[in-house]
Amino acid sequence: MEETLRLGETIKDLLEEDHREQLAGVLEEAHPADVARTLRELPVEQQTTVFRLLSREQAGSVLHEMDDQTLLGLVRALDEVELSGILEGMPADNAAQVVDELPEEQAEKVLDLMKEEKSEEVQELLEYGEKTAGRIMSPEFVAVHEEMSVAQALDHVRKAASAEQAFYLYVVDDHDHLVGVVPFRRLITADPATPIRLIRHEEVVSVTPETDQEEVARIVAKYNLLAVPVVDEGRRLLGTVTVDDVIDVIQQEATEDIQRFGGVAGDETVLDPPNAVFTKRLVWRLINLATAILAASVIGLFESSIQTLATLAVFMPIVASMGGIGTTQTATVVVRGIALGDMTMSVVWRVLRKELLLGLTTGAANGVVMAAIAYLWKGQFLLSVILGVALTLNMVVAAVVGTLVPLALKAFRLDPAIASSVIITTFTDVFGFFSFLGLATLLINFLL
Amino acid sequence: MEETLRLGETIKDLLEEDHREQLAGVLEEAHPADVARTLRELPVEQQTTVFRLLSREQAGSVLHEMDDQTLLGLVRALDEVELSGILEGMPADNAAQVVDELPEEQAEKVLDLMKEEKSEEVQELLEYGEKTAGRIMSPEFVAVHEEMSVAQALDHVRKAASAEQAFYLYVVDDHDHLVGVVPFRRLITADPATPIRLIRHEEVVSVTPETDQEEVARIVAKYNLLAVPVVDEGRRLLGTVTVDDVIDVIQQEATEDIQRFGGVAGDETVLDPPNAVFTKRLVWRLINLATAILAASVIGLFESSIQTLATLAVFMPIVASMGGIGTTQTATVVVRGIALGDMTMSVVWRVLRKELLLGLTTGAANGVVMAAIAYLWKGQFLLSVILGVALTLNMVVAAVVGTLVPLALKAFRLDPAIASSVIITTFTDVFGFFSFLGLATLLINFLL
Numbered sequence: 001m002e003e004t005l006r007l008g009e010t011i012k013d014l015l016e017e018d019h020r021e022q023l024a025g026v027l028e029e030a031h032p033a034d035v036a037r038t039l040r041e042l043p044v045e046q047q048t049t050v051f052r053l054l055s056r057e058q059a060g061s062v063l064h065e066m067d068d069q070t071l072l073g074l075v076r077a078l079d080e081v082e083l084s085g086i087l088e089g090m091p092a093d094n095a096a097q098v099v100d101e102l103p104e105e106q107a108e109k110v111l112d113l114m115k116e117e118k119s120e121e122v123q124e125l126l127e128y129g130e131k132t133a134g135r136i137m138s139p140e141f142v143a144v145h146e147e148m149s150v151a152q153a154l155d156h157v158r159k160a161a162s163a164e165q166a167f168y169l170y171v172v173d174d175h176d177h178l179v180g181v182v183p184f185r186r187l188i189t190a191d192p193a194t195p196i197r198l199i200r201h202e203e204v205v206s207v208t209p210e211t212d213q214e215e216v217a218r219i220v221a222k223y224n225l226l227a228v229p230v231v232d233e234g235r236r237l238l239g240t241v242t243v244d245d246v247i248d249v250i251q252q253e254a255t256e257d258i259q260r261f262g263g264v265a266g267d268e269t270v271l272d273p274p275n276a277v278f279t280k281r282l283v284w285r286l287i288n289l290a291t292a293i294l295a296a297s298v299i300g301l302f303e304s305s306i307q308t309l310a311t312l313a314v315f316m317p318i319v320a321s322m323g324g325i326g327t328t329q330t331a332t333v334v335v336r337g338i339a340l341g342d343m344t345m346s347v348v349w350r351v352l353r354k355e356l357l358l359g360l361t362t363g364a365a366n367g368v369v370m371a372a373i374a375y376l377w378k379g380q381f382l383l384s385v386i387l388g389v390a391l392t393l394n395m396v397v398a399a400v401v402g403t404l405v406p407l408a409l410k411a412f413r414l415d416p417a418i419a420s421s422v423i424i425t426t427f428t429d430v431f432g433f434f435s436f437l438g439l440a441t442l443l444i445n446f447l448l
Numbered sequence: 449m450e451e452t453l454r455l456g457e458t459i460k461d462l463l464e465e466d467h468r469e470q471l472a473g474v475l476e477e478a479h480p481a482d483v484a485r486t487l488r489e490l491p492v493e494q495q496t497t498v499f500r501l502l503s504r505e506q507a508g509s510v511l512h513e514m515d516d517q518t519l520l521g522l523v524r525a526l527d528e529v530e531l532s533g534i535l536e537g538m539p540a541d542n543a544a545q546v547v548d549e550l551p552e553e554q555a556e557k558v559l560d561l562m563k564e565e566k567s568e569e570v571q572e573l574l575e576y577g578e579k580t581a582g583r584i585m586s587p588e589f590v591a592v593h594e595e596m597s598v599a600q601a602l603d604h605v606r607k608a609a610s611a612e613q614a615f616y617l618y619v620v621d622d623h624d625h626l627v628g629v630v631p632f633r634r635l636i637t638a639d640p641a642t643p644i645r646l647i648r649h650e651e652v653v654s655v656t657p658e659t660d661q662e663e664v665a666r667i668v669a670k671y672n673l674l675a676v677p678v679v680d681e682g683r684r685l686l687g688t689v690t691v692d693d694v695i696d697v698i699q700q701e702a703t704e705d706i707q708r709f710g711g712v713a714g715d716e717t718v719l720d721p722p723n724a725v726f727t728k729r730l731v732w733r734l735i736n737l738a739t740a741i742l743a744a745s746v747i748g749l750f751e752s753s754i755q756t757l758a759t760l761a762v763f764m765p766i767v768a769s770m771g772g773i774g775t776t777q778t779a780t781v782v783v784r785g786i787a788l789g790d791m792t793m794s795v796v797w798r799v800l801r802k803e804l805l806l807g808l809t810t811g812a813a814n815g816v817v818m819a820a821i822a823y824l825w826k827g828q829f830l831l832s833v834i835l836g837v838a839l840t841l842n843m844v845v846a847a848v849v850g851t852l853v854p855l856a857l858k859a860f861r862l863d864p865a866i867a868s869s870v871i872i873t874t875f876t877d878v879f880g881f882f883s884f885l886g887l888a889t890l891l892i893n894f895l896l
Contacts, residue, residue: 223479274805
């Protein structure tokens with residue numbers, strides 16, 4: 001990332017000395033991704049100043065590389081005429097992603113101001129559901145008829161304006177149905193007189209515009225593709241999703257999984273301003289407060305036992321904490337397994353058995369260790385045994401909760417990753433306090 | 449993933465009915481990734497039976513697509529002669545990845561049995577550090593001299609055996625130094641008489657064999673590349689890392705981050721057998737047991753206060769739980785920010801200020817809510833205030849710990865993701881119990 005750092009320094013220096021022309025030159029030569037990264041580190045007023053120095057084309061590329069927060073701040077400062085001009089120059093899929101981020105009113109104005117053809121293309125893409133192949137596909141592709149020769153196909157590719165964005169040559173029949181694919185490098189190595197029909201791959205992996213973007217990413221990753229064609233029910237070619245967009249999807253979905261699991265919004269970034277995340281963070285903290293109060297109320301049931309034997313309070317959090325790591329370990333692996341497509345319905349029992357076995361064995365190991373330590377510490381044999389038993393049982397509960405809660409969420413079409421530690425550890429907190437304090441209360445006469 | 453399911457059914461049926469020949473035909477036609485996925489769901493004995501039905505070439509492709517656990521189980525059942533034959537047919541980088549997984553003794557035997565040329569190529573790759581560009585690069589690429597014409601270059605590409613794996617044509621000077629790059633599609637659209645020198649991009653983003661694979665992935669993702677060239681100190685071309693390998697790296701690193709943060713080994717998968725993960729899970733659980741005991745010992749200091757006022761024990765876990773969500777939220781965003789390259793040294797203060805502000809504001813909000821609930825519940829005003837204050841303070845501590853611990857780990861060249869909830873929540877557990885019980889003990893006379 002040195003590239004970005006160096007560019008950032010140069011830009012700041014040129015801004016301070018107000019060398020506008022030289023700055024414009026530097027920005028035009030730089031990679032859009034570097035410009036986008038540099039912009040986000042500047043104060044908002046300077047962002048607009050710098051952005052306005054970009055050519056329309058470069059401005060479009062930079063917008064595409066920009067994170068949502070910086071983008072929103074920037075477009076708020078631009079007027080609709082400026083923005084529509086920039087969007088017109090962008091590929092329709094990238095333009096759609098920017099328009100999608102705009103406040104509704106601004107989006108409508110901008111779409112009105114854009115040239116009709118591009119505006120309609122963008123609106124068509126925006127009609128597909130969020131996070132589907134339709135949303136991220138590029139409607140530009142290069143396709144030829146199956147009866148063409150390699151020479152004719154090469155000629156077609158040379159003339160196609162969109163060839164710069166293309167990785168494969170798609171092959172269609174008389175009815176525009178997708179019937180094959182030819183990698184460009186194959187086109188180079190083939191004899192010019194060969195009919196395309198003979199060198200095409202017939203088995204084309206394709207998706208529909210409604211396919212979830214995560215599924216698209218899984219397919220591209222699994223089959224090592226550079227792009228996947230998007231077809232309608234009649235197998236007519238609508239567009240392609242390219243590998244660079246797939247990488248963005250994979251990064252985005254990984255961030256979403258990690259962060260939701262950590263009780264944070266899936267799209268939060270480390271550089272978001274505090275006010276942009278305050279509400280979302282607070283909501284999770286309040287949910288956590290509610291679950292913590294639930295756990296506390298279980299303790300409340302046993303207040304008199306604690307009054308009688310305060311040592312119970314000392315060991316109490318250990319049972320909860322161990323339940324916490326148990327559920328978190330299991331749920332982490334299960335949530336990730338679902339995301340990677342490993343955790344299918346056919347393996348649920350196998351995974352549940354594995355987790356139960358692990359919960360029982362590691363639980364028993366921890367239980368014995370803890371009971372021994374507790375005995376050495378407090379010298380109360382029965383209490384130590386109760387602690388060990390409660391701890392072991394809680395690890396078994398953790399295995400079940402950690403496996404089934406993410407799966408249940410998935411069955412209800414919710415994101416398994418919201419089975420965050422906040423939610424799942426509630427089960428083991430409640431069960432852990434209940435079993436430890438409950439057993440102790442039952443046997444309280446023998447403990448004193 | 450329907451493709452895999454259907455293939456799995458077909459294979460199981462054909463195996464049961466012992467239709468070997470038909471099965472071999474199905475396997476040969478299927479995509480290696482689908483075969484690999486199907487294999488992992490079969491019992492180990494059947495895995496070997498099915499695998500032996502594959503042609504050498506298909507066997508190599510399937511090995512490359514296989515997860516480490518299934519691979520290890522399978523190679524244990526194969527003899528070295530079989531294995532070396534398969535490896536010889538694989539691209540050197542893929543073969544190196546398989547050899548790397550083998551037990552040392554088996555690896556040596558297999559390398560001895562392989563043809564010398566391929567064996568040496570593989571060994572050279574294995575000399576680079578783990579998780580570096582050198583390890584994942586393919587030593588095959590297509591390069592031409594800058595003075596060639598487009599027509600000559602096309603001719604060279606046609607003859608190059610490795611062109612099938614290539615995405616770019618690299619351009620070198622008299623001393624084999626990398627001086628440019630031409631995408632294949634550009635080669636198609638250019639006039640055949642043009643010298644390559646005129647259509648090459650001169651600014652080639654490249655990496656060295658020592659570059660960390662995560663950095664390679666960041667570069668490919670950022671600049672939307674299909675492959676990145678690997679060069680030595682003298683800018684001589686050694687190989688290329690292609691986008692499909694980069695996708696694997698991104699998936700792998702995301703899994704590692706998510707799982708380490710959840711207290712699980714970075715490479716565990718949901719289908720790993722229990723005995724393969726038992727020790728690693730247990731280690732984290734024992735670490736957690738140790739930190740939980742540390743927290744419990746803080747409570748132990750205040751046992752007499754709890755004996756006097758058992759209500760303290762009821763509220764105690766709430767302070768700890770809220771500290772837990774606070775550190776987890778902050779650390780999650782910071783760890784992900786580091787992984788995505790957003791969390792640079794220049795923004796540490798900005799992030800710390802943001803997190804402190806969030807910790808203080810959400811902490812105060814939660815503190816007030818909790819104090820109110822506690823007052824309604826137990827009717828003890830001073831105790832409620834103490835609880836609110838302790839909770840707020842703990843959220844501030846959480847902000848500092850969640851930001852600085854991952855950064856400190858990174859500074860010590862450790863993976864920031866091992867700042868898992870197990871480790872970081874220890875700080876807030878200890879501080880939370882200390883502040884809540886400490887304040888209550890100081891003011892115990894006013895609480896009764």
